[in-house]
Amino acid sequence: MSGVTYEYMETYLRKLIPEKQGVLKELEEFAHNNAVPIVQKETAQFLELMINMKKPKRILELGTAIGYSSILMCLSSNMQAKITTVERDEKMIELAKENIQKYKLDNNIEIIKGECLDALSNMKDTFDFIFIDAGKGHYNHFLPHCLRMLNKEGVIVADNVLFRGMVASDELVKRRKITIVKRMREYLNMINDKEFLTSTIPMGDGIAVTVRRNENE
Ligand SMILES: C[S@@+](CC[C@H](N)C(=O)[O-])C[C@H]1O[C@@H](n2cnc3c(N)ncnc32)[C@H](O)[C@@H]1O
Known part of the structure; x- marks a missing residue:
């Protein structure tokens, strides 16, 4: 039980999705066998779907792990997107680099080594699409930097925002996760401010999709 949706629903919906092929499939297997948390x-x-619809040219990702979602987004953009992805774990970075090379995407995907908050503080680029998937207890701290660098029409997608259901129900909260839950709730409050348009979807571990409202709304 994911705590976010019904197990039967998740199982059914997952079965509808075609199997990945080639290296992406190998990466899914590697992640599964080595307990690397990649996107569900x-x-x-x-x-x-988002990349196909939005066709971003510049993507920022927080949390590279073995490079699975970076590679996936780059392939979805038909290699039109340049991706900057941040990761602090050296072992993960090595694996991600190898995987990115297998697809010859070295010119499309740049890995920044370090803590997300430090990397964000030093970044001056602008992005069309930002995927937040690291540092679950810091999304609220990442957001001001992400907004500073997000283009006018840009989109922020954040994963794990319902955090196994704990964010939605105090009864599910494990003591040692209280800080993460509090800060994730703060993130959700921030992106549900009237300045933004956000949809929080109980899919996977919870996804929040945010854009800036247009001036007439
Ligand atoms: C959920 S995994 C990313 C999965 C990846 N987006 C994918 O789906 O293929 C999160 C990664 O973020 C890294 N991480 C966690 N907190 C971080 C932080 N504060 N700064 C940098 N990296 C962080 C972890 O080492 C881990 O590899």
């Missing part, structure tokens, strides 16, 4: 199947599908 339906979240991956949702990201592909």
Whole structure:
């Protein structure tokens, strides 16, 4: 039970999604066998859909892990997107680099080594699409930087915002996760401010999609 949706629903919806092929499939297997937390199947599908619809040229990702979602987004953009992705774990960075090379995407995907908050503080680029998937207890701290760098028509997608259901129900909160839950709730309050248009979707571990409202709304 994910705590976010019904198990039968998740199982059914996952079965509808076509199997990945080639290296992406290998990466899914590697992640599964080595307990590397990559995006869930339906979240991956949702990201592909967003990239197809939005056609971003510049993407920022927080949380590279083995490079699965970076590669996925780059392929979805038909190699038109340049991706900057931030990761602090050296072992993950090595694996991600190898995987990115397998697809010859070195010119499309740049990995920044370090803490997301430090990397964000030093960044001056602008992005059309930002995918937040690291530092679950810091989304509220990442947001001002993400907004500073988000283009007018840009989109922020944040994964794990319902955090196994704990964010929606105090009864599910584990003691050692209280800070993450509090800060994630703060993130959700921030992006549901009237300045923004946000849809929070109980899919995977919870996804929040945010854009700036246009001036007439
Ligand atoms: C959920 S995984 C990312 C999965 C990846 N987006 C995918 O779906 O293929 C989160 C990654 O973020 C990294 N991470 C966690 N907190 C971080 C932080 N504060 N700064 C930088 N990296 C962080 C972890 O080492 C981990 O590899």
